[in-house]
Amino acid sequence: MSKESINQYDTMAECYNLLMLGGYYDYQAQAQTLATILPPKAKILEIGAGTGLMLKELLDLGYQVTGIDHTQAMLDQAKNLLGSEVSLFQTDVTDFDLGQTYQAIISNGGVWYGVWWEDGKFGYCGHLPDQAEVLKSIRCVVRHIAPKGQLVLSMQDAHCNKIMDLPQDVTYEQRIHDKGNGVFEKEYIFVRNSNHERLCYQKLTLAYIDNSVFESALQAEGFTKPVISPDKRYMVFTAPD
Numbered sequence: 585m586s587k588e589s590i591n592q593y594d595t596m597a598e599c600y601n602l603l604m605l606g607g608y609y610d611y612q613a614q615a616q617t618l619a620t621i622l623p624p625k626a627k628i629l630e631i632g633a634g635t636g637l638m639l640k641e642l643l644d645l646g647y648q649v650t651g652i653d654h655t656q657a658m659l660d661q662a663k664n665l666l667g668s669e670v671s672l673f674q675t676d677v678t679d680f681d682l683g684q685t686y687q688a689i690i691s692n693g694g695v696w697y698g699v700w701w702e703d704g705k706f707g708y709c710g711h712l713p714d715q716a717e718v719l720k721s722i723r724c725v726v727r728h729i730a731p732k733g734q735l736v737l738s739m740q741d742a743h744c745n746k747i748m749d750l751p752q753d754v755t756y757e758q759r760i761h762d763k764g765n766g767v768f769e770k771e772y773i774f775v776r777n778s779n780h781e782r783l784c785y786q787k788l789t790l791a792y793i794d795n796s797v798f799e800s801a802l803q804a805e806g807f808t809k810p811v812i813s814p815d816k817r818y819m820v821f822t823a824p825d
């Protein structure tokens with residue numbers, strides 16, 4: 585399988601907003617927290633921007649936003665939501681060069697994110713099952729962060745099987761299959777209740793990332809240890825001068 589085809593959200597793009605706006609994430613609350621972290625009107629890049637739901641909140645708060653994502657079907661929706669003034673690039677996070685730096689780079693449930701374990705400790709997770717690709721993506725992303733800039737990762741509960749009722753008479757189910765060594769498959773299943781029609785289906789291969797691997801890679805680039813927001817929604821690494 586080519587790198588471009590791994591973990592694209594192509595077959596669930598159509599149902600993505602129904603799930604996210606149906607309660608999976610709370611973008612307004614997340615944006616309120618981000619506004620306490622990011623300098624006002626800062627120039628921000630989101631990696632794994634998806635359909636642009638987070639960028640829209642930040643745009644409305646006055647930030648200058650740009651997004652990258654490797655799934656064209658997700659970016660098409662982002663373009664509709666954000667308009668042509670916002671730059672969106674279809675590219676893989678492990679290999680991109682936008683030729684400029686940003687005051688902050690955000691990953692909101694995107695290519696990497698923090699997870700809360702049941703015991704109150706946290707770890708890292710992401711869409712790059714191969715550790716070498718994780719390290720490549722970190723090196724690529726940090727090149728785009730301005731001196732003293734911020735790398736901001738959302739934090740969420742660790743993945744588990746669950747079922748959610750969504751608007752429009754749709755039920756969402758996610759199933760997790762442990763593959764060992766921190767790697768797991770996640771199935772996203774959307775079914776119309778009235779006729780049991782399967783509306784969207786996607787299977788992704790995700791992976792937890794060792795804390796020491798992720799944090800050491802950033803510290804090798806001169807970044808601080810992560811600071812967690814008081815509401816536990818985000819972690820922030822600050823770049824060197």
Ligand SMILES: C[S@@+](CC[C@H](N)C(=O)[O-])C[C@H]1O[C@@H](n2cnc3c(N)ncnc32)[C@H](O)[C@@H]1O
Pocket residue numbers: 591592593604631632633634635636637638652653654655658675676677678691692693694695711712
């Ligand atoms: C859960 S979605 C998050 C979207 C958005 N940040 C949000 O908050 O709604 C994860 C996104 O990461 C993108 N993604 C996954 N792996 C990627 C990669 N290697 N390079 C670029 N984007 C990637 C997917 O295409 C998807 O749109």
